[in-house]
Amino acid sequence: MNAVFKALADPTRRKVLELLRQGPMTAGELSDRFPVSRPTMSAHFTILREAGLVATHKDGKSVVYRLQLSVLEDALLSFGQLFGIGGTAPAPREGSST
Amino acid sequence: MNAVFKALADPTRRKVLELLRQGPMTAGELSDRFPVSRPTMSAHFTILREAGLVATHKDGKSVVYRLQLSVLEDALLSFGQLFGIGGTAPAPREGSST
DNA sequence: ATGATATTTAGCTAAATGTCTAAATGAGTC
DNA sequence: GACTCATTTAGACATTTAGCTAAATATCAT
Numbered sequence: 226m227n228a229v230f231k232a233l234a235d236p237t238r239r240k241v242l243e244l245l246r247q248g249p250m251t252a253g254e255l256s257d258r259f260p261v262s263r264p265t266m267s268a269h270f271t272i273l274r275e276a277g278l279v280a281t282h283k284d285g286k287s288v289v290y291r292l293q294l295s296v297l298e299d300a301l302l303s304f305g306q307l308f309g310i311g312g313t314a315p316a317p318r319e320g321s322s323t
Numbered sequence: 324m325n326a327v328f329k330a331l332a333d334p335t336r337r338k339v340l341e342l343l344r345q346g347p348m349t350a351g352e353l354s355d356r357f358p359v360s361r362p363t364m365s366a367h368f369t370i371l372r373e374a375g376l377v378a379t380h381k382d383g384k385s386v387v388y389r390l391q392l393s394v395l396e397d398a399l400l401s402f403g404q405l406f407g408i409g410g411t412a413p414a415p416r417e418g419s420s421t
Numbered sequence: 422a423t424g425a426t427a428t429t430t431a432g433c434t435a436a437a438t439g440t441c442t443a444a445a446t447g448a449g450t451c
Numbered sequence: 452g453a454c455t456c457a458t459t460t461a462g463a464c465a466t467t468t469a470g471c472t473a474a475a476t477a478t479c480a481t
Contacts, residue, residue: 227334234332236325267459286448286457298408310396311409365429384427384478
């Protein structure tokens with residue numbers, strides 16, 4: 226949980242998550258959307274990955290990043306619930322098991 | 324919004340907000356719950372106040388901190404809504420606003 | 422005015438963070 | 452194998468952060 230909030234503290238990383246919401250993207254595609262170097266973006270990706278907010282797989286030469294929505298959801302909802310925020314109607318989100 | 328997420332990145336500060344959920348407390352009462360010095364706590368309070376997450380008033384010798392639930396709520400819900408998380412049921416909230 | 426209590430400000434250190442360039446690694450292609 | 456493209460690692464640097472102690476400020480009581 227701490228790692229998630231640490232990861233969310235940086236605007237670049239929050240933006241990465243937003244972009245990924247529309248579907249998986251390669252490291253390069255993501256990097257092209259930001260005014261910082263690729264190594265810098267790579268460091269941000271590492272932090273997001275270690276927080277569990279994104280997952281990766283290789284596709285040929287590229288590394289594809291994909292949003293782990295359930296992790297973001299868990300963190301936001303469970304923290305919010307400590308304050309009675311939003312917890313009443315848990316969204317029946319995209320295909321998880323159950 | 325960035326200030327709110329920055330403020331939430333530290334576990335001490337998140338815990339302060341949780342304690343404040345049960346009602347207003349003085350700086351000293353809050354500090355007594357944490358294993359760090361009062362000046363350090365004071366710095367955390369400043370960050371929370373600048374993010375708008377807490378408000379203060381003086382009461383005699385003491386400074387009373389109170390949670391600004393609506394600010395936390397706005398940040399969490401509006402960020403969550405970018406991802407379709409939880410946002411469908413808008414806060415049916417209790418008392419204190421503004 | 423003095424003294425006691427509560428909190429913040431000042432000044433410092435050590436560690437973490439975000440950024441860069443240059444070099445290394447991995448994966449296809451010729 | 453050698454080349455090229457995509458990404459990450461290494462190393463350096465500046466800034467920010469969280470923590471401390473000591474001192475300043477503010478309020479109340481005597």
